[in-house]
Amino acid sequence: MRGTPLVYQGMVYVGCYDNNLYALNAAEGKFQWKYPTDGGVVSRPAAYENSLFFGSEDKRLHVVNSRTGKLIWTYYTGGPIRSSPRVAEGHIFIGSDDHVLHAVNLNTGRSVWQFTSADQVRSTPFVANELVYFGCESGDFYAVDFHGAMKWRYQAKRAVTSSPVVAGHSIFFASTDRTLYCLDARNGWAVWRFRLGKGSVSSPAIADELVFVGAADGFIYGVEAGTGKEMWRFRTENQVSGSPVIYKDCVYCGSVDGNLYCLEYRSGRERWRFKTGGAITGTPVIFDDIVYIGSTDHQVYALLA
Numbered sequence: 001m002r003g004t005p006l007v008y009q010g011m012v013y014v015g016c017y018d019n020n021l022y023a024l025n026a027a028e029g030k031f032q033w034k035y036p037t038d039g040g041v042v043s044r045p046a047a048y049e050n051s052l053f054f055g056s057e058d059k060r061l062h063v064v065n066s067r068t069g070k071l072i073w074t075y076y077t078g079g080p081i082r083s084s085p086r087v088a089e090g091h092i093f094i095g096s097d098d099h100v101l102h103a104v105n106l107n108t109g110r111s112v113w114q115f116t117s118a119d120q121v122r123s124t125p126f127v128a129n130e131l132v133y134f135g136c137e138s139g140d141f142y143a144v145d146f147h148g149a150m151k152w153r154y155q156a157k158r159a160v161t162s163s164p165v166v167a168g169h170s171i172f173f174a175s176t177d178r179t180l181y182c183l184d185a186r187n188g189w190a191v192w193r194f195r196l197g198k199g200s201v202s203s204p205a206i207a208d209e210l211v212f213v214g215a216a217d218g219f220i221y222g223v224e225a226g227t228g229k230e231m232w233r234f235r236t237e238n239q240v241s242g243s244p245v246i247y248k249d250c251v252y253c254g255s256v257d258g259n260l261y262c263l264e265y266r267s268g269r270e271r272w273r274f275k276t277g278g279a280i281t282g283t284p285v286i287f288d289d290i291v292y293i294g295s296t297d298h299q300v301y302a303l304l305a
Contacts, residue, residue, distance in 0.1 A: 001294030004044040007287040014294050015041025033069035044084040053092050055081025073109035088127040095121025113148035124163035135160025152188035163203040174200035174213050192228030203243040212251050214240025220253050222268050232268030243283040254280025260293050274303055
């Protein structure tokens with residue numbers, strides 16, 4: 001399991017490279033149902049009114065009933081989907097390896113508009129300020145309005161697989177060009193750039209004017225959001241391709257070394273680590289003091305936060 005779980009209405013939903021989406025009871029981990037696709041599922045599901053939306057490498061956006069796993073509708077794109085959907089304003093926004101950001105009507109499953117980017121879109125869109133922000137594998141980063149018109153574009157030197165996060169008027173994302181970027185969300189101007197030891201596909205998390213991100217150099221970084229100054233870094237034993245999550249006063253992040261780390265987010269000091277039997281490439285999800293994480297050892301874990 002390389003993707004990120006979703007916790008919704010007492011269930012954990014997670015995709016797998018055996019081509020299935022699994023539904024587990026969140027309290028006990030008991031299997032409820034699985035829904036088969038024709039490709040690997042690394043896309044994190046999104047939920048809205050008892051429907052689950054997720055992409056598959058079979059080139060389709062799938063929508064299933066969250067209780068039963070029964071198909072409601074599918075939407076075809078021109079390439080494998082490794083982006084995760086974002087539900088906003090009556091639309092599902094999702095990227096595809098067909099180079100297109102698709103805006104799909106939430107109820108009908110019909111295309112509302114398509115925006116063609118320079119390369120494959122594996123970044124998950126972020127919706128804020130009436131704009132949709134996302135990156136693509138050429139290094140281009142876009143802000144597009146709700147009609148599919150480009151407002152601005154920024155060029156990183158290499159792929160932006162990382163999914164952006166917006167806080168106030170700033171937007172943060174990482175690139176495989178070894179940089180964590182902070183742009184002005186209104187016009188795309190660079191506010192600062194922070195140099196990482198290696199490239200990153202990790203998506204940033206923000207808390208208390210700090211930005212947290214992992215990188216292929218094996219470090220989890222804590223950076224001051226306003227200035228781009230490094231506050232701390234924590235070394236894991238392999239690359240960090242998953243994304244950090246903040247809960248209370250801690251940052252939780254997995255590593256390809258198989259560990260899930262819990263660090264104090266102000267200092268980067270380790271509180272605990274939990275070893276799984278495989279690489280962790282997805283992002284933890286935390287609900288009701290429980291951390292859920294998938295691993296390439298074929299297991300889903302539920303741990304006390």
